[in-house]
Amino acid sequence: MKWETVIGLEVHVQLMTRSKIFSGDSTAYGAAPNTQACDVSIALPGVLPVMNREAARLAVKFGMAIGAEINRTSVFARKNYFYPDLPKGYQISQYETPIVGRGSLEIDPGDGPKTIGITRAHLEEDAGKSLHGSSGDFTGIDLNRAGTPLLEIVSEPDMRSPAEAVAYLRQLHALVRYLGISDGNMQEGSFRCDANVSIRPLGAAELGTRTELKNINSFRFVEKAIRYEIERQIDILEDGGTVVQETRLYDADRDETRSMRSKEEAHDYRYFPDPDLPPMVLEDAFLAEVKESLPELPHDRRHRFIEHYGLAPADAAQLTNERTQADYFEAVAEATNAEPRTACNWILGELNAALNQEGIPVEASRIDSDALAGLLDRIADSSISGKIAKDVFSAMWNGEGDADSIIEARGLRQITDTGAIEAVVDEVLAASPDQVRQFREGNQKVIGFLVGQVMKKTRGKANPKQVNETLRRKLDA
Ligand code: ADP
Numbered sequence: 111m112k113w114e115t116v117i118g119l120e121v122h123v124q125l126m127t128r129s130k131i132f133s134g135d136s137t138a139y140g141a142a143p144n145t146q147a148c149d150v151s152i153a154l155p156g157v158l159p160v161m162n163r164e165a166a167r168l169a170v171k172f173g174m175a176i177g178a179e180i181n182r183t184s185v186f187a188r189k190n191y192f193y194p195d196l197p198k199g200y201q202i203s204q205y206e207t208p209i210v211g212r213g214s215l216e217i218d219p220g221d222g223p224k225t226i227g228i229t230r231a232h233l234e235e236d237a238g239k240s241l242h243g244s245s246g247d248f249t250g251i252d253l254n255r256a257g258t259p260l261l262e263i264v265s266e267p268d269m270r271s272p273a274e275a276v277a278y279l280r281q282l283h284a285l286v287r288y289l290g291i292s293d294g295n296m297q298e299g300s301f302r303c304d305a306n307v308s309i310r311p312l313g314a315a316e317l318g319t320r321t322e323l324k325n326i327n328s329f330r331f332v333e334k335a336i337r338y339e340i341e342r343q344i345d346i347l348e349d350g351g352t353v354v355q356e357t358r359l360y361d362a363d364r365d366e367t368r369s370m371r372s373k374e375e376a377h378d379y380r381y382f383p384d385p386d387l388p389p390m391v392l393e394d395a396f397l398a399e400v401k402e403s404l405p406e407l408p409h410d411r412r413h414r415f416i417e418h419y420g421l422a423p424a425d426a427a428q429l430t431n432e433r434t435q436a437d438y439f440e441a442v443a444e445a446t447n448a449e450p451r452t453a454c455n456w457i458l459g460e461l462n463a464a465l466n467q468e469g470i471p472v473e474a475s476r477i478d479s480d481a482l483a484g485l486l487d488r489i490a491d492s493s494i495s496g497k498i499a500k501d502v503f504s505a506m507w508n509g510e511g512d513a514d515s516i517i518e519a520r521g522l523r524q525i526t527d528t529g530a531i532e533a534v535v536d537e538v539l540a541a542s543p544d545q546v547r548q549f550r551e552g553n554q555k556v557i558g559f560l561v562g563q564v565m566k567k568t569r570g571k572a573n574p575k576q577v578n579e580t581l582r583r584k585l586d587a
Pocket residue numbers: 116117118119120264265266267268306307308317318319320376
């Protein structure tokens with residue numbers, strides 16, 4: 111039988127606020143355990159939560175960016191469960207009325223664009239962390255993370271392959287970073303994903319029974335975990351069994367999923383509106399202010415880069431993945447006389463390689479946009495060849511100065527003087543009688559050897575186009 115895969119993702123995004131969602135505790139990562147845990151975070155009796163306005167602002171920003179309905183009134187609810195890292199015995203979340211309603215995200219998994227529905231996005235607080243074996247045989251509890259603001263983004267079951275799931279995740283990850291609502295740091299847990307996976311006979315209208323996969327903390331593992339799970343479900347169904355709805359843990363070391371607990375239903379959580387928090391009402395002025403603060407969205411910017419600068423769609427997509435990189439490109443394109451395509455190639459090629467090598471972001475580049483524009487100008491006006499420009503680039507990266515002073519100091523300026531080029535060409539022709547004869551007998555390929563000789567003698571500085579023309583003129587004579 112042919113099976114169809116169905117995937118829906120729940121993504122927890124840590125919002126970049128300075129303080130927690132319901133208290134003034136800092137959200138900074140990496141502090142000593144329980145040093146950022148006030149009475150609200152450790153849930154002393156009688157304390158009251160106070161909603162962080164900035165968290166609401168970031169959530170609305172996201173909602174507007176995915177074209178979603180924003181609920182002007184949303185309600186916080188208690189989700190009740192017991193766990194040692196949750197001292198209140200409930201998590202404050204949103205249930206029936208989330209802040210962000212239905213929206214969508216366009217992805218491109220490689221075979222053309224596809225729109226993935228987003229069901230909702232709601233605000234909630236994070237729990238603390240259990241530190242197993244932190245003190246002898248005991249498990250310690252660190253409540254620094256308790257109360258960190260999260261936006262849980264729930265997708266429709268619209269993805270049909272592991273590749274689509276990864277494309278959606280990458281797009282979402284790029285978007286939250288682009289909007290500046292989260293740092294998206296996956297190692298630190300600022301961007302976490304649970305994957306719901308089911309299969310059904312191809313063409314069936316009803317969804318199959320799903321399992322929920324937890325503990326997948328990288329794009330690569332999402333793909334592997336889902337792949338494993340699909341195979342597991344197919345084996346069960348083809349053996350005549352039934353898939354049990356449950357939560358499964360992905361074990362990256364063994365590359366398998368295993369049962370963690372049977373899936374709890376919403377009613378198990380005894381959701382009810384939190385009496386400590388009034389419904390959150392968003393005023394017109396607040397919504398207008400957030401709307402005003404929205405940057406040009408990656409999707410729109412990508413299209414503008416294609417139309418305005420004539421970039422290839424794949425390049426435009428790559429540039430607009432990071433807002434800072436797109437900004438850098440525009441600054442170079444505006445400042446240089448070179449073609450925008452050239453600027454794009456240098457940024458995605460040479461510059462990215464240098465940044466990756468050092469593991470630094472484009473904001474920390476040792477060559478700023480004006481300096482790169484200066485280098486590209488020298489290619490555009492034929493002062494140097496693209497090849498020599500790479501050496502100049504390295505020298506600039508190493509702090510030897512701007513393009514002009516390096517070209518001057520190292521005597522790299524391209525030789526465009528016709529007389530000088532002719533003199534070297536004559537020398538080379540005189541020294542290569544065999545090749546000259548071969549050329550005249552019809553072997554066009556030896557021209558490459560002759561060009562090489564001229565370039566060698568001029569230490570790569572002769573203008574290649576002129577060298578070629580001069581050689582052909584003399585050989586044809
Ligand atoms: P819960 O309340 O248990 O979290 P939801 O109905 O809110 O369940 O769905 C959670 C996620 O599971 C959503 O992303 C949804 O798209 C996805 N999902 C629901 N049913 C299926 C299914 N049969 N197969 C795959 N994904 C599913």
